[in-house]
Amino acid sequence: MAVKQELESVEAIQQGKKRDGFTSAIGVIAATLGSAVGLGNIWKFPSITGQNGGAAFIIIYLLSTLLVGLPVMISEQMLGRKARKDAISTLRDLSPKKQPWWLVGAAGVLAAFLIMAFYTEVAGWVFAYIFKSAAGGFLSTDPAVTSQAFMNLVVNPMQSLIWQWVVLVMIGAILMLGVSKGIESTTKKLMPVLFVILVAICVRSLTLEGAGEGLRFLLQPDFAKVTWTTVLVAMGLAFFKLSTGMGTMITYGSYFRDEQDIPATATKVMLADLLVSMLAGIAIFPAVFAFGFEPDAGPSLLFITIPAVFASMPFGNVFMVLFFILAGIAATGAMLSLLEVPVAFINEKLNISRPVATVATVVLLAVIGSTAALSNSTLAEVKLFGLTFFDLFDYTTSNILLPVGGLLIAIFVGWVWGKEKITDALTNAGVLKNEWVVNGFYVIVKFVTPLLLILVLLRGLAIL
Numbered sequence: 001m002a003v004k005q006e007l008e009s010v011e012a013i014q015q016g017k018k019r020d021g022f023t024s025a026i027g028v029i030a031a032t033l034g035s036a037v038g039l040g041n042i043w044k045f046p047s048i049t050g051q052n053g054g055a056a057f058i059i060i061y062l063l064s065t066l067l068v069g070l071p072v073m074i075s076e077q078m079l080g081r082k083a084r085k086d087a088i089s090t091l092r093d094l095s096p097k098k099q100p101w102w103l104v105g106a107a108g109v110l111a112a113f114l115i116m117a118f119y120t121e122v123a124g125w126v127f128a129y130i131f132k133s134a135a136g137g138f139l140s141t142d143p144a145v146t147s148q149a150f151m152n153l154v155v156n157p158m159q160s161l162i163w164q165w166v167v168l169v170m171i172g173a174i175l176m177l178g179v180s181k182g183i184e185s186t187t188k189k190l191m192p193v194l195f196v197i198l199v200a201i202c203v204r205s206l207t208l209e210g211a212g213e214g215l216r217f218l219l220q221p222d223f224a225k226v227t228w229t230t231v232l233v234a235m236g237l238a239f240f241k242l243s244t245g246m247g248t249m250i251t252y253g254s255y256f257r258d259e260q261d262i263p264a265t266a267t268k269v270m271l272a273d274l275l276v277s278m279l280a281g282i283a284i285f286p287a288v289f290a291f292g293f294e295p296d297a298g299p300s301l302l303f304i305t306i307p308a309v310f311a312s313m314p315f316g317n318v319f320m321v322l323f324f325i326l327a328g329i330a331a332t333g334a335m336l337s338l339l340e341v342p343v344a345f346i347n348e349k350l351n352i353s354r355p356v357a358t359v360a361t362v363v364l365l366a367v368i369g370s371t372a373a374l375s376n377s378t379l380a381e382v383k384l385f386g387l388t389f390f391d392l393f394d395y396t397t398s399n400i401l402l403p404v405g406g407l408l409i410a411i412f413v414g415w416v417w418g419k420e421k422i423t424d425a426l427t428n429a430g431v432l433k434n435e436w437v438v439n440g441f442y443v444i445v446k447f448v449t450p451l452l453l454i455l456v457l458l459r460g461l462a463i464l
C-alpha cells in the first residue's frame, strides 16, 4: 500500500499535478542539516576560530547562533511552509499589498549566485584534493612543499575552472532528480557517512601525543583578540552556517510537511550543526598543535597546514583522503540547498521545467563563478575595493547581504506578520502545545534579533 501510494505521488509530481517536497521527518532533518553543514564547518569555522583567539570567538559565535541565527532560521522555515512557493513569491504572497518585501527574496537569489561562485571553487579544490591525495600526492610534512602544491592548483586557470565545472555538473545532476528523489535521498545517505568519518578523524587526532594543547586552544577563551569586527564576523558566520539570510530556508521550508514541528526541527539542526563544527575543531586543532603548526593560517589552513599535519602522523595518507571526502560530502549538501533557491524560482515562477531550470542555473553559475575561479590566476590583479572577485563575493555575502537579509526577515516576521500568524504557523494551527516557545520566539525575533543586528552591522562596518 505504502509503495503504491509513493509511486502514485511520484507520478503526480512528474505530471506536475503535485508539488514535490520532503517525504518524512528524517528526510526534513537530513536535507536541512545537509544544507547547514558544509565548508562553513570544515573550512570557515576552524580557520576563523584559529585567527580570532579560539574559545573566546566560539562563545560569541554561540550567542550569535542562539539570538540571531536560530530565530531567523525558524522565521524563514515558517514563511516558506506557509506560502509553499519559491523565496521571492513567498515574501510577495505573505506581505501586505504594495509593500515590496519580495525584494528580500530577490536579494537572496542574487546572494545564492555570489556564494556559489566562490563556494564551488573551494569545493573544487576539495574534490581535487581527494583525488590527488588518494594518488599519494602532498606527502610532505613541510608546509613550504604543501603550499607549493596548493599554489600549483590555484594559479592554474584551466585546473581551477575544470574542478569547478566538475562540482557544478555533479550538483546539477542531483538537483534535476527533484526535491524528494534528488535532495532528500542524497542527503539521507550522506549525512550518516559524514558523522562516521568525522568521529574517526577526531579519535585519530585526540590520540596523538601533545593533543592537549589544541584542545585547550579550543576551550580556553582569550578575549584580548575580540573587537567589534570579531563580533560581526561571528554573526556573519552564524548566518552562513545555518544557511540563513537569503531564502534557502524559505525554499526548504516550502518543502516541509504540514505536521513538522518547526521550532524543534530548527533547534535540532542548529545543535547538530554546532556539534559538527566542534568536532571539526577537535579533528583539526589537536593535530595542528601536536606537530607544532600554527592555528591562525586562515583560509589556507585546510589546504596547506592540514596536508602537512596528516603527513606527520601514522596512517596519515588514509586519514587525509578521508578528511577531504568528509569536506566534499559536507559541501555537497550545502551546494544543493544554495542552488535550489534559483532553480525553484526559475522552475515555478517562470514556469520552466525543472531540468531546463537546473541547466540554465548551472550555466549562468559557470560564467559568474569563473571570475572567482580565476581570482588567483588570470584575474588576480583585477580588484574592486581592494579585493579579488573571490574575496569580494565571500566578504559581501557573509558580512553584508546575509546579515541585512536576516535583519529584514526578522523585521518582517516580528513587525509586519505579527503574533497571531506566528502562533498559528508555529503551533501547526493549534495542534502543537508550545505556547512558551512561541512567546519566547516572538519577543526575540521582534526586539532582540533586529537590535543586535543593527548594532553589530553599524559597529562592525565601522559606521558608528
Ligand code: TRP
Pocket: 035, 036, 037, 038, 039, 040, 041, 115, 239, 240, 241, 242, 243, 244, 245, 246, 248, 334, 335, 337, 338, 402
Ligand atoms: N551552511 C553552509 C555551510 O556552512 C553554506 C550554505 C548553504 C549557505 N546554504 C546557504 C550559506 C545559504 C548562506 C546561505 O557551508
